[in-house]
Amino acid sequence: MELFSRNVAALWIILLEFLLETAADEEVLMNTKTETSDLKWTTNSHSKPEWEEISGLDEENNSVRTYQICQADGSSSHWLRSKLIERQEASQVYVELLFTMIECSSRITHHRSCKETFNLYYYQSDTDDATATHPAWMENPYTKVDTVAADFLLRKGGEKKFNVKTLRLGPLTKLGFYLAFQAQGACMALLSVRVFLKKCPALTCSLSVFPETVPRSLVQEAVGQCVANAEQPGPNPRPPKMFCGEDGQWVDQPTTTCTCLPGFEASHGELECRACPVGHFKMRSGPGPCSVCPDSSHTGETGSASCVCRPGFYRAPADSPDTPCTRPPSSPRSPVPQVNDTSLTLEWSEPLDSGGRSDLTYSVECRMCPAPGGPCAPCGDGVNYQPSQTGIQGRRVSIWGLRPHTTYSFTVMALNGVSPLSQQGPAGETINITTSPNSETQRDKSSLTLHWNTPTQSHYRILQYHLYYTILEVHLTVLNVHFDLRRATQYEVQVRARTLAGYGSFGQAVIFRTLPDEDDSSSPLLVTGILIAMGMLLLIIVIAAAIYCIRYNKRPTRKRESQKAQEISTESNSHHSLVPCPLHFLKVYIDPFTYEDPNEAVREFAKEIDVSCVKIEEVIGAGEFGEVCRGRLRIPGKKENYVAIKTLKGGYTDKQRRDFLSEASIMGQFQHPNIIHLEGIITASCPVMILTEFMENGALDSFLRLNDGQFTPIQLVGMLRGIASGMKYLSEMSYVHRDLAARNILVNSNLVCKVSDFGLSRFLQENSSDPTYTSSLGGKIPIRWTAPEAIAFRKFTSASDVWSYGIVMWEVMSFGERPYWDMSNQDVINAIEQDYRLPPPPDCPTHLHQLMLDCWQKERTARPRFSNIVSALDKLIRNPASLKITAQEGAGPSHPLLDQRSPLTPASCGTVADWLRAIKMERYEESFLQAGYTSMQLLAHITTEDLLRLGITLAGHQKKILSSIEALGIQNQTPGNVLY
Structure with a gap:
C-alpha cells in the first residue's frame, strides 16, 4: 500500500510539472495596485457627478488608488478613461477588473434609472494624443468590449464581497490603446484594473x-x-x-x-541528451539508448561513440564499431604432407581457436634449404600453388615446381580479418620435406650411364624405375636402361619411380650430347639447329590453336551469346509486329547464368573498385543479402559522388555470393538514363559490395505517399514516361523484368525515375517460338502486379511487363495507393478472371486510365508495346489540355470488390477515425482527437488555420481533407449563441 501511495504521489508530481511547463505565462502591461501616486485618469468633467479618485482598500485590505461614482439618476453617461497602454505587439490582451457595486434597492435615492452594470470600451492609437475632448465621449469611435454586471452586490447589513471580471480585448493593431469605463446609473467603486497579455512559456x-x-x-x-x-x-x-x-x-x-549526437541518449522524456555512461556507447546520432560495449571492448569515459578494444583484441577495417573485438586465430593443427617427387599436397585441421571470427583463411609460406643444416631462403616464383598461396578458404593446398632432392620448410598459417593488426604476426605450423632425386649422367661417343639416389620420402617399396629419353630429332620411349645412342646427338633424359601406388612424376629433365667423331664437321650441327628451331615454332602454333579450341568449347563467348540473344530478340517481338529490329538495337542482354563460371560474367560486366575509394556514411535500409548503405565514391581523377552500397553479410555460401553478384553482372549491361546505373563492385575485400548511383528520394511508392497531392498531372506523366522509356530499352534488349512495381522504381532529387531491382529477372528461353522464362515451382510471384497468364502458367514475357506497367501507372496516379486495396490475393485473381479492372484514381485523366486498360488486356498480343506507350505519353505531354479531361463519377466497373469510390456520408463514416481512414489520412487521427474533434458534426466549420494548428502543413493534404468535408455536407447541429 505504501508503494502504491508513493507511485501515485510521483505521478502527481510529474503531472504538476507538465502543467507548470505548458501553462500560459502572463506579462502585465498595467496594474493600478502597484501605483504609488495618483492615477490622474481623464473624465468627462461636464457631467456631474463624476468619477472620483480616492484611496481605498482592496480585498486584502491593502491601500490602493480607486475610482468611484454614485449617480443620483441615470440621465447622463459618466466616462472614465485610462492613460495610454502599450500592447507590446500582442494581438489581444486581457483586462482583470476588481470592483464593488451597491444594490439599487439599498440606495437611499433609489430611482428607476438605477443600474447594476457599467460598460467597458477601448480606443486604439499609435500616439498618446487623447485629451479631455478627444476622442469624443461616445460609443463611436470607442470599441465596446462588454457590459459588465456585478455577481455580488453590497446591501445594508450584508457581507462585503468583491467582483472580479476578466475580459478579452482585440484584435489590436496599433501601438497602444486606452481603456474607458461608462457608468449610466450605477453606484460603484473600481478598486483595481490589471491589463496583461498571455504568452507561451519557454x-x-x-x-x-x-x-x-x-x-x-x-x-x-x-x-x-x-x-x-x-x-x-x-x-x-x-x-x-x-x-x-x-x-x-x-x-x-x-x-x-x-x-x-553519437555518444548521447535521450532522457527525462526527451528533454535532454545525456552522455552514455562508462562502459556504454552509441555509435550514431538518432533515437535509441546507449548500448553496453561489445565483448572484449571498453570505454574509459562518458559520452563515447565507440568502444576501444582491450589489449590483444582488434577490429578489422570493415568491422562496424558495434561489433565485438576479436583476436587472431591459433595455429592450424596436424599438417599432413603427401610428397610425390617434386610435388606436394598439404592438408591440415582447423585451429582450436578461431579468434571469435568467421572469416578464417590460410596461407602457406615456403622456404628452400639447399644444404642440410644450411640457411633457408624463400622459394621464389618458380613454385606454384593450387588454389593459391594466400587467402585459402579450404584446408588443402597442392604445390608443384619444387626442385628434386631438396629439403623444403613449409609453414601453414591461419589468419582472419584482424591478423594484420596484431604485432605478433600470424601463428603457423611448420613441417620439413625432401623431394625426389635428380639424375646424374656420364657420357661418351655412343653410350650413357645414369645414376640417381633413392627417394627418401617414399611410403612404398620401389618396384622399378621408368626411364624416358628423347632425341631432339627423333622421339623414342624405352623401359630399360641398356641401349645404344647415336653419335654427336643431343638427348633429353627424365627418370621416374614406380611403386605399388603407381608411377610418380618425372624428375627434372637433363639435356646432354654424345661425343662426335674426330672428323665430324660443324655443318650437321647447323642443320640440326635449324630443324630444332622449326620444330619449336610448329609446336608453339599447335599449342596456341589447341588452347583456343578448348576455351571456345568450355564456355560461350560474348559474341556467341549475342548471336543467340539476337535470334531470341527477333522471336520475342514477333507477336507484336513483323517489322525487323533496327541495327541500333542489336545489343542484347546476356544471361550471366549461361557462363560455366558465373564469376567470369561478373568480371566481364562489372568494374572492380578498390575499397579505399569508398567511404560508408550511414545505413539506410536492409536487403535480402545484407545492409544497404549510403556512402561516397572517390575514384582518382573523377569527381566524388554519393553512391548506394549493397553489402553481402558474413557467413554467406558460395551460391549466395553468386546470386548476390549476379545482379551486378545484369545491371552492368545496361546504360540508360532511366535504368539504375552500376558504379562497380568490391570483391577483393570483406564485405563484398555492389555500388550503384544514389537516388535521394528513395522508392517511388513511399515517395508518392509522403507527397500525396503535391504533384500536378503533367509531373506525374513525366515520371511515367521515364519508367516507360527504361522498360522500352530493356524490352529491346530481350530482357524481362518480372517484378515491375512502384517499390522497385527509384527517384532522384530531380524527380527522374529509374528502374531497379533485377533480382527476380531472368533471360528469355532460347528454344521457344514464344520467348518466355519459367519461375521455379513454388516461387513467389507478386500477384497484384502480375499478368494473368504469368500467374496461371508461370510464364513471363515483355507483354507481362506491360501489364505490370499498367499497375505502376495506377500506383502513380493514386499517389502510392495499394493496388486492389485490402483484397486478398485470391480475390484479386478471381476478379481479374471475371474481366474486372481497377477503376480510375481520383482526378485521373481519362486518357491515362484508358492506357491502363490497354495494358490490362487479357490477350497479351493485344497489349501495347513499350515503344507505343512512350509515344502515347509523349503525345499527352505535348498536349497538356488533354490531361484536364478526367473520369466522370460512377464511370468504370461496378464491382463490390473493386469499386472503392462509394460516396462518403456522415452515417457511413460513423466516427472521425473512420472518416480519416476512408480518405487515407489516418496519420492525423490522434491530432484531431486531441484537438477535440470527437464527432463528425464538429468538422462543419473547420478551416485551413485550424488544420495548421493541428500540424497539417502539406497543401495537398489540406485540400484533400477540406474537399472531403465539403463533400460530406455536414450540418452543424449545435445551437447558436443567444444574446441576452
Missing part, C-alpha cells in the same frame, strides 16, 4: 528548446533549436518549429528532427 520537448513566444496572430509560429548535444541530420536541416496559440498555449506537437 518549452523543452522532443529534444528541442522553444523560446517564450507572444502570439501576434491566431497562431504564432515559433522557431526553436536543438537541446545541447543534439543535432538535426541531413545536408539542409530545418530548425524545429511549433505554434503558439492566441490563449498562450502551445499547439500540438513540435515539428522537429532533433536527435542526440
